[in-house]
Amino acid sequence: MKFINKNLAHLALSVGLALTATCLHVQAADHSQVWIGTWGAAQQIPEPQNALPSKDLDDATVRQIFHVSVAGQKLRVRISNAFGNARLHVTAAHIARPVAADSPAIDPASDRALSFAGAADVVIPAGADYLSDPIDYPVGALSNLAVTFHLDKAPEVETGHPGSRATSYVVHGNQVAAASFATPEKVEHWYQVAEVDVEGANDAGSIVTLGDSITDGHASTPNGNDRWPDVLAKRLQATSATRMIGVVNKGIGGNHLLSDGLGPNALARFDRDVLAPSGVHWLIVLEGVNDLGGLTINGDVPAAKHADLEHQIIAAYQQIIDRAHARGLRVIGGTITPFVGSDFYHPGAQTEADRQAINAWIRKPGHFDAVIDFDATVRDPHQPDRLLPAYDCGDHLHPSPAGYKAMGETIPLSLFTR
Template identity: 75%
Template sequence: MKRTRKDFKRLALFAALVCAAACLQTHAADQVPRWIATWGAAQQTPEPRNALPAKDLQDATVRQIFHLSVAGRTLRVKVSNAFGTAPLHFTSVHIARPLAADAPAIDPASDRALSFAGAPDVLVPAGAEYLSDPIDYPVDALSNLAVTFHLDNAPQGETGHPGSRATTYLVHGNAVGAANFSSPEKVDHWYQIAEIDVQGSPQAGTVVTLGDSITDGHASTTNGNDRWPDVLARRLQQSPATRALGVVNKGIGGNRLLIDGLGPNALARFDRDVLAPAGVRWLIVLEGVNDLGTQMEHGDVSKAQHEDLTHRIIAAYQQIIDRAHAHGIRVTGGTITPFGGSMYDHPGTLTEAERQAINAWIRAPGHFDSVVDFDAVVRDPHHPERLLPAYDCGDHLHPSPVGYRAMGEAIPLTLFER
């Protein structure tokens, strides 16, 4: 059928209307507020020395103080029973502004009860996590938030984060709204809280840091928030281009890429710790030192075994990169820092050569989207297999707070600019 000029005009008008509608829809989508994680911690089963006796969590109120990375006017809290073996009943969960980072006192005027599907309590299934309903509650960047919950019965299988570097306060009875606790039990571990989210601008996003104790902050200051991800969060707030970005620390002390130990191995926990946090757009990976350091815990290994471990560590990095890319997440690789003179140092073995080979792969183009050379930042230039003494906490494996500051300051903020 021959089309007339009028037909072509109608088609052109229809196409223009379709295009305009699509543009309007895209523009509207770009204006939708975005949930982003302002705080989070990797969950695990606390090892026996870090777990609480069941009696301590029977009819107990737990108050924990979390350091937020990015501001927001609306927030929600994710409670966790990820490693529980039975449903866990949170009878009440409150938020408030603490009066200090290292004490249980709160401003009672700021205390608010959270709800879950409109109810004041929630029964979280075994192995699950649960978001609270959103609440209008403005919080500033780099501020602290107290989250207090009451349990009527202790969890069957605790879920927590032993390497909190922050103090938790416990009392018996339901005291979720109390302005202060009288003679509370104090432990430097976190329990049953996985994440705090805020609603940010459409351009907002979250940076996840995946790692072991060097990311978790071993030897950092208790209640001081001076791990290298904390330093990164502070720096992001100093630039208007990155002020809408949150940082979530998913380090676990003793964690490995390939083998369970302290917490599930990095590949096993990837979905929960990297993909699940709200608004993730970037990932920084610093993991592998424990795989290298523990390979000889039962004696010498052959050259072939060293080479096999190197191959499997690199393959694990590639798995992380591929899985992150499938979800639109850009991945930065951090080189493995030196550990000469530490408990992991085995002179005369191939362990240091393995570290160098793995770091060469990390630095090489075409693997990670970008690289932060933590090794170059903290190593002693005269003894590159060792930490610079000024950055060494004393065990020759973990940086000091000064070393963590150098690491956090070495990350280019341009990695996170759109």
């Protein structure tokens, strides 16, 4: 009996070692490729002037053009119902290569249907996102991708990204495979699509840029893809050491650190917009100008309120740093750019002093893992509380395309070496 038990023990050990080796082999295979975000947009409830009327989305096809960052041989699309209050039925979704960034026409030979758990349609619960099944579909770096979907019924509450700086096209009926649309409704917004992922090697990763309208690209060129994160993506692709890194833009126009503005505040949307995108290794934070400007938008306030705002902004930064570090992300702080002369905020001397104090904290070692001095890049050296005229779009708050180019080019690519 002891002999039999001994043999059984040896057999069990051999089987256990074999299973362990198999598991290790499977794990190695699973980790040889990773999903990374090649494009993304922060989701919110579109403001009334940016939402589509329900009649426009009843039995409607929506075609949207996305400018991806990093290349891949497989892709998947994340469709979002994050702010919906009821289930969203997407009856069909397709991908294709558009003929141009500003056209609804696609190359019909490139058109492919997406599936969801093997089905052509998907019902997405309220408050949820849904990933399409992976599909073999080569995507070139810095190329454009058309994502087209059909809804049988308009959502009562839309989920989208108003600040697309790109044209989307809406027609009635199920026309997801149409080569073009004859007379589409054109809107400068995106709806219901949060992210496009590609499969990359295990040393690949993505950068999330968390910010407000300056990150979202207010005053950039429509359909031109010249926001500062676009400039960064182009530079990453020009260097072999960083060619496997994607950029996911999570800027929202009018966004705040501390309160809901246009879209949820940065702390409220942190998990969805920073931690949820695929393959994130780095986070760039450029937030706070709307908090600073909003304090005195209706008139001067006591000095104590300025001091309290500085404290709260810095505490919010620390929250972002701590939460990102807990997930292993490297966090890079961007200094707040000047906005004296703003036609919207009309900041005074104390608001400028607040900006200087916060930027000093950002620059101080021991807070962020690294710093990008956007302030130094775009300020007028003769009037450092203002944007350089060549970098000013004209409202003295948002950079021009030339300003965004300078911002994207000031970022050291060495920050993203692994």
